[in-house]
Amino acid sequence: MAEKKKFQAIKGTRDLLPPETELWNSVEQTAREVFGTFGFGEIRPPIFEPTELFARAVGGETDIVSKEMYSFEDHGSKGLTALRSLLLTPPRSITDQQSMWLYECFLLDFLSQLDLAMQNQTISKSPENLRAQQDLSTLAGELSQTRLRYSETNSGTDSEMFNKRMRKVSIFVLLINMGDELALRPEATASVCRAYIEHGMHALPQPVKLYYMGPMFRRERPQKGRYRQFYQIGAEVLEMVPPNQDPAKNIGKDAAVDAEVIEMVMAFFARLGLEGVKLEINSIGDRDCRPKYVELLRAELLKVKDKLGPDSQRRIETNPLRVLDSKLENEQGIIAGLPKIADHLCANCAGQYAEVKRQLNMRGVAYAENWRLVRGLDYYMRTTFEITALGLGSQNAVCGGGRYDGLVELLGGPPTKGIGFAIGEDRLILSLQEAGKGGAAQGRDVFVAWMGEKAQATAIAAAQKLRAAGFRVELPPVGQKFGKALGQADKLGARYALILGDDEVATGQWTVKTLADGSQTKMSEAEFLEMLRKGL
Numbered sequence: 460m461a462e463k464k465k466f467q468a469i470k471g472t473r474d475l476l477p478p479e480t481e482l483w484n485s486v487e488q489t490a491r492e493v494f495g496t497f498g499f500g501e502i503r504p505p506i507f508e509p510t511e512l513f514a515r516a517v518g519g520e521t522d523i524v525s526k527e528m529y530s531f532e533d534h535g536s537k538g539l540t541a542l543r544s545l546l547l548t549p550p551r552s553i554t555d556q557q558s559m560w561l562y563e564c565f566l567l568d569f570l571s572q573l574d575l576a577m578q579n580q581t582i583s584k585s586p587e588n589l590r591a592q593q594d595l596s597t598l599a600g601e602l603s604q605t606r607l608r609y610s611e612t613n614s615g616t617d618s619e620m621f622n623k624r625m626r627k628v629s630i631f632v633l634l635i636n637m638g639d640e641l642a643l644r645p646e647a648t649a650s651v652c653r654a655y656i657e658h659g660m661h662a663l664p665q666p667v668k669l670y671y672m673g674p675m676f677r678r679e680r681p682q683k684g685r686y687r688q689f690y691q692i693g694a695e696v697l698e699m700v701p702p703n704q705d706p707a708k709n710i711g712k713d714a715a716v717d718a719e720v721i722e723m724v725m726a727f728f729a730r731l732g733l734e735g736v737k738l739e740i741n742s743i744g745d746r747d748c749r750p751k752y753v754e755l756l757r758a759e760l761l762k763v764k765d766k767l768g769p770d771s772q773r774r775i776e777t778n779p780l781r782v783l784d785s786k787l788e789n790e791q792g793i794i795a796g797l798p799k800i801a802d803h804l805c806a807n808c809a810g811q812y813a814e815v816k817r818q819l820n821m822r823g824v825a826y827a828e829n830w831r832l833v834r835g836l837d838y839y840m841r842t843t844f845e846i847t848a849l850g851l852g853s854q855n856a857v858c859g860g861g862r863y864d865g866l867v868e869l870l871g872g873p874p875t876k877g878i879g880f881a882i883g884e885d886r887l888i889l890s891l892q893e894a895g896k897g898g899a900a901q902g903r904d905v906f907v908a909w910m911g912e913k914a915q916a917t918a919i920a921a922a923q924k925l926r927a928a929g930f931r932v933e934l935p936p937v938g939q940k941f942g943k944a945l946g947q948a949d950k951l952g953a954r955y956a957l958i959l960g961d962d963e964v965a966t967g968q969w970t971v972k973t974l975a976d977g978s979q980t981k982m983s984e985a986e987f988l989e990m991l992r993k994g995l
């Protein structure tokens with residue numbers, strides 16, 4: 460008998476179920492409506508992309524790229540991957556025939572599987588791959604000859620030769636490109652920029668305003684509000700900088716775009732009735748002034764290095780801005796005394812930051828400034844913002860965003876400005892639930908209680924009509940005694956039970972029971988529909 464295996468959702472992932480999914484749907488519907496009123500259209504990029512896209516956009520040094528991405532090679536052969544790992548890490552030295560023979564078997568097996576994969580076109584027959592394959596075959600022959608000679612001579616020179624060739628194999632194996640390195644997306648801004656370039660969206664009326672929603676994947680330590688598959692709702696505004704235009708110009712215009720994007724998220728949260736919403740903003744400078752500030756910060760941090768924890772000490776080298784993110788109690792006093800970026804912004808950045816604040820005031824958007832707000836992703840510049848909400852404990856950020864001029868160019872497109880945000884939908888939902896705004900159980904408008912063969916035909920026709928008119932109808936697959944049917948209607952939270960028996964079919968007068976008060980009336984199909992439409 461087959462072993463009973465208990466399958467469970469993978470750690471850090473979860474099933475979203477009714478009635479909670481009602482809330483998810485209504486949040487997403489509200490996003491579509493609100494973003495639509497600001498002129499945004501939806502983009503649905505793929506869930507996986509080349510790993511390189513994220514490495515380039517998000518930054519190879521970030522945790523997201525260096526530790527948390529789910530990446531894989533795009534080919535179907537697990538055998539090849541396993542054999543390749545064996546061949547890539549050969550033993551330091553082999554001096555017995557048996558091990559030599561085994562190693563040869565691995566190589567021959569690898570070559571025959573590679574040949575098959577190339578014939579099936581799961582691995583490319585590129586000139587580089589074909590050359591490496593040829594070289595490996597030659598090496599396999601040489602290895603075999605060396606082993607045979609060694610079996611006769613037992614000489615150290617021959618075993619040394621075998622080991623040398625073995626190391627050569629690992630080099631040629633590396634030259635074979637087995638498939639593209641792909642990754643499940645850890646965020647979607649890189650994909651949106653890639654799509655902007657791929658579809659020549661710079662030729663559309665600018666700016667291009669896009670929103671997206673869907674799952675993202677990061678191998679993080681799961682906890683409340685932090686998952687490995689989580690959902691984001693985000694939006695991006697992209698605008699190509701016309702040739703010869705100095706990107707530093709139009710600072711007022713950029714600030715207005717930033718403020719409108721922030722206003723849109725806040726309008727969305729207000730429409731949802733999200734509680735305890737706090738917006739924090741900051742400017743993290745640009746390519747001119749930020750590096751100078753970072754150096755200053757690094758120098759100051761080095762002076763107090765001994766008083767910092769290991770994470771912050773490491774970050775002094777890798778990314779000093781991230782030290783400002785620290786939540787460690789004993790580091791707070793030190794951080795408070797560090798130089799603040801606002802005092803070191805260049806004239807353009809300072810001007811834009813002041814204008815963003817003025818624009819937010821004009822739009823009636825309340826904010827607090829937080830000079831320690833830096834974002835985890837490399838691509839941000841100037842305006843950055845974060846929004847927190849009630850009831851989320853330590854993971855209380857529901858939205859992060861900022862400006863990323865230059866990212867499209869970094870990915871191979873024309874000089875383009877960009878600003879966007881990503882809302883953590885899981886956390887947004889959690890906060891709404893904490894505030895008692897959870898999804899109501901999905902009841903039924905009508906439960907069709909029928910009995911008898913003739914009644915079934917009428918019941919099916921009635922259900923079809925009611926559903927076509929948009930009502931939620933439960934039609935039991937088999938006839939039931941009315942008492943039992945009414946009990947079930949009650950359990951499902953139905954508003955009405957439509958009782959159809961021989962009598963009702965013969966007269967065309969249906970019996971309608973209102974479950975809330977138990978009252979019962981006879982009426983025609985048209986009258987019943989009318990009553991439902993009026994929401995009585």
Ligand code: AMP
Nearest residue numbers: 684685686689856857858859881882883
């Ligand atoms: P980021 O893309 O890192 O700027 O994150 C934007 C928002 O996504 C955050 O403010 C969170 O609300 C949400 N978020 C990020 N990572 C996770 C995660 N692992 N689980 C749930 N939500 C997340």
